[in-house]
Amino acid sequence: MITGELKSKIDRVWDVFWSGGISNPLEVIEQITYLLFIRRLDDLQTLKERKANRTGKPIEDPIFQPSEAGLRWSRFKDFEPGVMHQVIGEGVFPFLRRLGGDGSTYSEHMKDARFTIPTPALLSRVVDMLDDVPMQDRDTNGDLYEYMLSKIASAGQNGQFRTPRHIIQLMVAMTAPQPSDEICDPACGTAGFLVAASEYVRHEHPTVMTDEQQRQHYHRSMFHGYDFDSTMLRIGSMNMLMHGVEQPDIRYRDSLSEGAAGEEGIYSLILANPPFAGSLDYESTSKDLQRVVKTKKTELLFLALFLRLLKPGGRAAVIVPDGVLFGSSTAHKALRRILVEDQKLDAVVKLPSGVFRPYAGVSTAILLFTKTNSGGTEDVWFYDVKADGFSLDDKRTPTEANDLPDVLARWQERNAQERKRERTERSFCVPKSEIAAQDYDFSLNRYQQVVHHESEQRPPLEIVAEIESLEDQIRKDLADLKAMLS
Numbered sequence: 001m002i003t004g005e006l007k008s009k010i011d012r013v014w015d016v017f018w019s020g021g022i023s024n025p026l027e028v029i030e031q032i033t034y035l036l037f038i039r040r041l042d043d044l045q046t047l048k049e050r051k052a053n054r055t056g057k058p059i060e061d062p063i064f065q066p067s068e069a070g071l072r073w074s075r076f077k078d079f080e081p082g083v084m085h086q087v088i089g090e091g092v093f094p095f096l097r098r099l100g101g102d103g104s105t106y107s108e109h110m111k112d113a114r115f116t117i118p119t120p121a122l123l124s125r126v127v128d129m130l131d132d133v134p135m136q137d138r139d140t141n142g143d144l145y146e147y148m149l150s151k152i153a154s155a156g157q158n159g160q161f162r163t164p165r166h167i168i169q170l171m172v173a174m175t176a177p178q179p180s181d182e183i184c185d186p187a188c189g190t191a192g193f194l195v196a197a198s199e200y201v202r203h204e205h206p207t208v209m210t211d212e213q214q215r216q217h218y219h220r221s222m223f224h225g226y227d228f229d230s231t232m233l234r235i236g237s238m239n240m241l242m243h244g245v246e247q248p249d250i251r252y253r254d255s256l257s258e259g260a261a262g263e264e265g266i267y268s269l270i271l272a273n274p275p276f277a278g279s280l281d282y283e284s285t286s287k288d289l290q291r292v293v294k295t296k297k298t299e300l301l302f303l304a305l306f307l308r309l310l311k312p313g314g315r316a317a318v319i320v321p322d323g324v325l326f327g328s329s330t331a332h333k334a335l336r337r338i339l340v341e342d343q344k345l346d347a348v349v350k351l352p353s354g355v356f357r358p359y360a361g362v363s364t365a366i367l368l369f370t371k372t373n374s375g376g377t378e379d380v381w382f383y384d385v386k387a388d389g390f391s392l393d394d395k396r397t398p399t400e401a402n403d404l405p406d407v408l409a410r411w412q413e414r415n416a417q418e419r420k421r422e423r424t425e426r427s428f429c430v431p432k433s434e435i436a437a438q439d440y441d442f443s444l445n446r447y448q449q450v451v452h453h454e455s456e457q458r459p460p461l462e463i464v465a466e467i468e469s470l471e472d473q474i475r476k477d478l479a480d481l482k483a484m485l486s
Contacts, residue, residue: 021118029148032130032148033238034093034113037106063099084120106241166404175316176200179214180217183270184267186255187226188226192239198240218245219246226251256286256289263309268313269315272306272318274299292308292335314371320366324336343371346369348442350365350382350385351366357392379431383410383411383426388403424450434447
């Protein structure tokens with residue numbers, strides 16, 4: 001956990017950014033990301049120098065040449081603020097823009113880096129704060145970056161980039177990533193799903209750090225993320241780095257325009273909450289996706305994309321708006337039929353409408369499915385989530401009511417005890433035949449049975465008679481009370 005002292009220091013620097021004229025939270029994080037990257041380069045150079053000293057050989061692939069020594073974090077951090085501001089603006093950032101020889105996604109995303117910190121005093125305070133962070137501690141680094149990213153959500157307009165962390169963790173736990181997985185988020189934003197998956201693998205499969213083959217896969221080929229916003233790519237890449245993944249595949253891509261070109265059937269796990277912006281023009285949409293489902297609706301196109309990206313046996317946990325569950329258009333029905341008949345629909349987890357407040361009150365659900373290309377759906381597991389541990393208003397304050405642990409526990413029993421649950425319960429299973437008979441409607445209330453209270457089941461005249469009797473009793477009591485008072 002990030003300490004209160006470090007959190008308050010970040011809060012102070014954040015306030016200084018805002019008072020200094022940088023009010024866009026994404027720009028604040030972007031500038032901090034550049035500085036963290038600069039410090040990482042200096043740390044890597046230091047490791048290379050130590051190795052050279054031990055072996056007595058020249059420095060292998062140096063990042064900084066001797067003439068560039070003044071551009072290193074360990075040097076300029078002690079400069080007078082005015083000199084530091086000049087060195088970083090006129091020396092370090094041009095150096096970042098021409099960097100790219102190490103082939104990392106970080107270097108690629110730094111090519112268009114812009115230095116926008118306006119004053120030497122602000123820069124000096126930010127550098128001092130970041131210099132105090134123990135960069136060798138992966139947990140501290142990750143918590144620091146997560147805390148900064150939470151600032152996006154609290155700032156308002158950019159909150160759409162953030163899926164609540166506890167919802168992400170639930171989806172990751174339900175899909176249980178393995179060390180051999182190839183994990184993809186085709187709309188990765190700040191890489192929250194990929195970060196949570198990396199943390200899960202480290203915790204549940206410690207061999208991923210001790211087995212050489214697994215470690216190489218973990219650092220270089222396990223995690224894949226696409227986005228078409230360069231700021232998001234930089235922030236997502238650095239988020240992965242701060243959580244200990246050295247070379248994630250985070251790159252520019254307009255997923256719906258390019259479809260699965262060249263990457264069809266290569267991922268074993270997809271975790272995503274893609275943006276649902278409404279509709280796209282047919283001309284700008286991948287023809288590959290149009291062959292799966294002919295529509296302009298982005299929520300349906302993303303589902304079609306996921307199916308194409310997954311390899312047979314691959315699984316997915318994705319957030320969809322409620323309209324996907326019951327939409328009556330030909331495209332809606334066709335895609336739901338594909339999930340049930342051609343693939344294996346595993347579960348529909350209905351989320352309360354306040355989960356994404358204060359940015360949106362839209363109702364959503366988590367779809368979990370497996371790509372088989374040969375069907376396999378037998379019983380679909382439904383869960384009606386009423387509480388997620390936070391109030392469902394705009395404030396989203398913590399509460400004791402939380403169904404998410406129960407969701408995960410019952411998910412583990414979906415092929416056993418859950419099959420016996422009544423439709424009046426919060427979770428239950430529905431056979432494929434019944435879903436097909438309902439025109440492949442995935443709405444939970446289509447199958448859930450509501451228990452009526454006893455008073456609602458009584459004849460209306462009986463209820464009226466009881467009310468009249470109560471009124472008579474009240475009148476009698478009032479008369480008795482009046483007599484006593486007189």
